[in-house]
Amino acid sequence: MKLKVERGTLLKALAHVQSVAEKRNTIPILANVVLSARDAGAEGELVLTATDMEIAVLERIKADIARPGATTVPAAMLHEIVRKLPDGATVELSQAGTDAPLALRAGRFATSMNVLGVEDFPSMSTGTLPHRFVIQGAVLRALVDRTRFAISTEETRYYLNGIYLHVAAADAKSLGQGPMLRAVATDGHRLARVETELPEGAAEMPGVIIPRKTVLELRKLLDEIEDGVTVSLSETRIQFDVGDITLTSKLIDGTFPEYERVIPRDNASILRVGKRDFADAVSRVAAISQERSRPVKLALSKNLLVLSASSPDQGTASEELDEGRAQYDATPLEIGFQARYLNDITDQIDKDVEFAFSDGNAPTLVRDAGNPSALYVLMPMRV
The missing domain is CATH 3.10.150.10 (DNA Polymerase III, subunit A, domain 2)
Structure with missing residues (x-):
């Protein structure tokens, strides 16, 4: 693998993925980010992927690819190194073979990092996501912002540790008259319920509980987009396509309480x-x-x-x-x-x-x- 990429572009992508990579774990490769160089040439693509087995984030950035390839290196360390490089620097990454260290050079700075094989990196892409709809970034951001403060942190009631996203009938004071897309969170002391018009394609979706960590990672991404976000989901997994970033997460396996009874x-x-x-x-x-x-x-x-x-x-x-x-x-x-x-x-x-x-x-x-x-x-x- 051999490539060149602009420091600011790489840093922004690493900031997204390194927060998902597990820094303390019993599986060393979960602390790593996959770097996959594709499509040789000046308009090539570098794909960065990280996961903690509950969430996975994938981001595609433009790079000058001299030799395609893939490897994994510690996410936090690579982020820290790139963060300390000067603005405007060009980062050169190269690896002589699949087991060789990854060399990084920027100007007169050079380092090499030990790698772990890509073949041992876990995948979260199994199974289909039959339900899909597009929602504006600002609308999804409002749903998250106005409910996330009420997410419970009490681990014993794990089914409250997220936002319940589902289709619900409009009530007398709703925005519309037909079915609505509704987000709900509660910790037993307060409850937040926010709704928006039902996006096309969402009518048959199951009610799902999006975990707190996924909500926090998603919210970071939503600051950077005003266009539509594609949401794909099944009863066990949800995926958000936010520009060039794909965030995939397992869902909480539990039943959200009948919250309407406490309103x-x-x-x-x-x-x-x-x-x-x-x-x-x-x-x-x-x-x-x-x-x-x-x-x-x-x-x-x-x-x-x-x-x-x-x-x-x-x-x-x-x-x-x-x-x-x-x-x-x-x-x-x-x-x-x-x-x-x-x-x-x-x-x-x-x-x-x-x-x-x-x-x-x-x-x-x-x-x-x-x-x-x-x-x-x-x-x-x-x-």
Whole structure:
């Protein structure tokens, strides 16, 4: 194998793949990236592949291929070396034979890296993916951003450790009237449900749970694309084609709970408040306590919201949002929520937040007043 590639192009691809490669494992080759040089010539292609056996990422970049071939080298080490090369450098990679070290040269810098054989690198490309649809990158990014904060990190309830993507019927406040593509995440304390119009080809897809790590890797890729993302899936595997990058992942083998049962339907006490006013007030009063789980209390009366928090060691804090900043015309109410959970939800809202309460002990429904595609459920804390 022998090739030349621009340092910036190679670095960008290595940044994508090295985060998937397992740095600590009992199978050494999982820490490596496959470098596969194809199509000899100035318009050749270098394909980089990494996997941890749960996720695989493949990226194609342009390279000047003098001699096709393939090998594997430690992903983190190669990324670090290329990262420290000067901007604009041309990286030359060459290998005399399949068992020989991989030589890297850039200007006057030279190094050689031990390799492992490509034949031992595992593949995740087995089986067909019968369901396929295209979704705009910005739309998929919104689905991920507005739900991922609610993914559970509790490993015992593994079926909550991801985003549930499925087809669902529209409800009364949905964007459309027909079936919708819906993303849901919950950790038992809060729930996020976001939907978009059903893409062509998605109607028959099974409901799938996309693992947390896959969600995080996918989100990194979505920052760099505005065009369509091709999604292919089966009941056990999902694949995202994002430009020149293919991300493949196993799905969580479990049953997502019947989340609709926890969404309140009859919460009639409505508070409407500006997102920025509310979020800033929550942050200020919560600063009195260093305990992440300490609640912020909301005391509501006609067009008045009083937020307060207290700490046995630090003291108390409160702030009022009066008429003009908070609209409420229902029975007076007191309810408490964890400050971090309130901020996680308000971060997803553009302008005005709408809270729908039943009483101080029941789940609260939260919506973006200007965006019917998303709703959130928040469990109260005792205050």
